[in-house]
Amino acid sequence: xxxxxxxxxxxxxxxxxxxxxxxxxxxxxxxxxxxxxxxxxxxxxxxxxxxxxxxxxxxxxxxxxxxxxxxxxxxxxxxxxxxxxxxxxxxxxxxxxxxxxxxxxxxxxxxxxxxxxxxxxxxxxxxxxxxxxxxxxxxxxxxxxxxxxxxxxxxxxxxxxxxxxxxxxxxxxxxxxxxxxxxxxxxxxxxxxxxxxxxxxxxxxxxxxxxxxxxxxxxxxxxxxxxxxxxxxxxxx
Numbered sequence: 001x002x003x004x005x006x007x008x009x010x011x012x013x014x015x016x017x018x019x020x021x022x023x024x025x026x027x028x029x030x031x032x033x034x035x036x037x038x039x040x041x042x043x044x045x046x047x048x049x050x051x052x053x054x055x056x057x058x059x060x061x062x063x064x065x066x067x068x069x070x071x072x073x074x075x076x077x078x079x080x081x082x083x084x085x086x087x088x089x090x091x092x093x094x095x096x097x098x099x100x101x102x103x104x105x106x107x108x109x110x111x112x113x114x115x116x117x118x119x120x121x122x123x124x125x126x127x128x129x130x131x132x133x134x135x136x137x138x139x140x141x142x143x144x145x146x147x148x149x150x151x152x153x154x155x156x157x158x159x160x161x162x163x164x165x166x167x168x169x170x171x172x173x174x175x176x177x178x179x180x181x182x183x184x185x186x187x188x189x190x191x192x193x194x195x196x197x198x199x200x201x202x203x204x205x206x207x208x209x210x211x212x213x214x215x216x217x218x219x220x221x222x223x224x225x226x227x228x229x230x231x232x233x234x235x236x237x
Contacts, residue, residue, distance in 0.1 A: 003137045004164055006157040006174040009144040010106045022136050023113035024127060024160065026120060027143035028152040029198050030081045031068075031103025032224075033120040033214040037083035039233050040220040042092030046231040048104040049097050058097035066098040071198075071205050074099075082210050083122075102143035107226065110141050118224035118231060121156055125218040128163035130234060138168065140178075151181070151196045152215075155189070158182025159217065189215045
């Protein structure tokens, strides 16, 4: 039986051997939620980029460029890090390059895995179906906040564990902790996260609607998978 493990921060990834495994990178608020939404609404592929200048350079190749730092859209970019940017205007067929404070870094650091997926509450059921069929060990890589633990990404790990219980082993305490947190939070996710640091940060920025959107489960069926430099829907990989 395959195993499900959880890495609470990219800073801890050196403790994990990702070889032969699937890494599910999650940045609920909001990078991977935006990536899932973008691909679900017609964006052709996404290039995750670590640095602002490198991301901005993709504009010369006809890309939409999106960047977030400290929760805000970076100056000079087309888009920030809100999933609503892919709902409010048709982006069908466009290429997207994106850099964020935490999520894109976590994705690059996970590249030694057999496959790197972008997970969010928005596609948690589809992620569960995908890894169940793959039959490989899975490590959920929580993007956290600047290397620190955060609640929302850990709750996603718990939600995935909830979907996979009985089919994957939970050999490590991190998975058990995430699962128990999720079962506690599930009846009222917004209430449970009300005092979470990033939710408070988003409240100060007046973007709580993004939080509410990103905590919805099973809105989309797309599974973004990293192929070379590009995130594409799994069925196109």
